[in-house]
Amino acid sequence: MNNTTPYEQLIAAKxxxxxxxxxxxxxxxxxxxxxxVATDMPAKKPSSRFSGKxxxxxxxxxxxxxxxxxxxxxxxxxAPRETVPVKAEPAPVKDSNRQVYPAKKKEIPFSPLPVKxxxxxxxxxxxxxxxxxxxxxxxxxxxDSPALRIYGVPYHDSISIAPAPKKPKGVKGISDDDYRISSxxxxxxxxx
Amino acid sequence: xxxxxxYAADEHEAADILGHAFVKMFRSIxxxxxxxxxxxxxxxKIIINESLDHIKQRSRFTSLESGAAEEPFxxxxxxxxxxxxAILQLVRQLPPATHAVFVLYAIDGYTHKEIAGxxxxxxxxxxxxxxxxxxxxxxxxxxxQNQ
Numbered sequence: 105m106n107n108t109t110p111y112e113q114l115i116a117a118k119x120x121x122x123x124x125x126x127x128x129x130x131x132x133x134x135x136x137x138x139x140x141v142a143t144d145m146p147a148k149k150p151s152s153r154f155s156g157k158x159x160x161x162x163x164x165x166x167x168x169x170x171x172x173x174x175x176x177x178x179x180x181x182x183a184p185r186e187t188v189p190v191k192a193e194p195a196p197v198k199d200s201n202r203q204v205y206p207a208k209k210k211e212i213p214f215s216p217l218p219v220k221x222x223x224x225x226x227x228x229x230x231x232x233x234x235x236x237x238x239x240x241x242x243x244x245x246x247x248d249s250p251a252l253r254i255y256g257v258p259y260h261d262s263i264s265i266a267p268a269p270k271k272p273k274g275v276k277g278i279s280d281d282d283y284r285i286s287s288x289x290x291x292x293x294x295x296x
Numbered sequence: 297x298x299x300x301x302x303y304a305a306d307e308h309e310a311a312d313i314l315g316h317a318f319v320k321m322f323r324s325i326x327x328x329x330x331x332x333x334x335x336x337x338x339x340x341k342i343i344i345n346e347s348l349d350h351i352k353q354r355s356r357f358t359s360l361e362s363g364a365a366e367e368p369f370x371x372x373x374x375x376x377x378x379x380x381x382a383i384l385q386l387v388r389q390l391p392p393a394t395h396a397v398f399v400l401y402a403i404d405g406y407t408h409k410e411i412a413g414x415x416x417x418x419x420x421x422x423x424x425x426x427x428x429x430x431x432x433x434x435x436x437x438x439x440x441q442n443q
Contacts, residue, residue: 109430111437112402114375115387119403121380124297127311131297134315139322 299340302399303347305354305388317346344404348396348414355392374437386436390429397422398429 108116297314304310321342328338375383390398396415400406401422406414411422 108402108405111372111375111433112430114372115383115433116403118375118378118380118383119302119387120298122298122301122384123381124301125307127297127307131311131315131318134311135318135322138315138319 299343299404300347301384302387302403303344303351303396305392309350313343313346313350317343320346344400345414351392351396352415355396374440378437378440382440386433389436390432394425394429394432397425398433401426402429 297310300310300313300317301307304313317339321339328335332338387395387398393415397411400411400414401408408419408422408426411417412419415422
């Protein structure tokens with residue numbers, strides 16, 4: 105609630121009597137100027153948007169972007185690719201009788217084990233070489249095998265052992281002659 | 297113009313306030329609703345708002361809380377005898393924030409709540425400014441009386 109004092113009411117009444125200075129012309133001129141500025145502003149905006157130096161700047165940006173795009177896209181295609189050192193592929197192995205020993209294996213001096221008296225006697229002459237696995241001829245790994253890709257050179261798997269000779273099939277003591285068909289038996293059957 | 301003169305520090309500022317207020321009025325004339333009030337009241341409000349914007353630009357409204365405000369005694373006859381222009385000069389000598397609150401409250405009939413909303417201050421601050429204005433005016437009017 106507004107509670108004004110009597111002297112404040114008097115002051116308010118006195119302030120209403122204050123003579124107004126004659127400034128109407130200057131006030132109207134100011135108002136007119138402000139309104140003109142206000143109306144001119146929207147009309148100027150669209151024209152200044154695409155005129156003068158603005159076009160040059162816009163065109164420059166477009167050209168720069170196009171050039172950069174062309175440069176980078178061209179560079180991707182023509183730039184020499186990073187040279188990766190390629191391992192020299194070994195020449196294909198020709199068929200030959202010569203056996204290839206890729207690595208020398210250290211010869212360990214062989215000394216026969218002391219034979220205990222309580223063990224059965226072993227004929228050492230039957231063993232061609234103590235390290236028979238080394239002597240066995242091993243197949244050459246094919247050119248397209250994974251091992252070749254890893255090691256780069258034909259590699260002989262010295263550990264692998266050649267398959268054991270096949271066991272003869274059939275019953276022992278029977279020859280091919282035993283399988284011959286005799287005509288006598290068949291005619292005898294026909295007669296029945 | 298009389299309204300602008302109450303709030304302005306001088307005639308030139310009053311003219312400036314009035315010019316800006318009229319421009320605002322022309323721009324927002326389409327929003328005037330006759331059912332909400334008459335045109336004079338609407339224009340008066342625009343002028344007061346513009347005046348307060350000017351005062352806000354040149355002064356800071358600090359948060360101040362008033363204590364128990366005692367009513368100062370002022371001899372009314374002194375005011376009656378004093379010229380209107382001299383009274384206006386007395387009011388203009390108040391600090392800007394105090395001046396605005398005093399004119400809003402005592403002359404234009406705003407409540408403390410409305411003043412607080414207009415000036416973004418608390419009601420207590422508005423009351424403090426009014427009390428301060430009354431004290432200063434009493435001293436000045438007493439000084440005129442003693443002359």
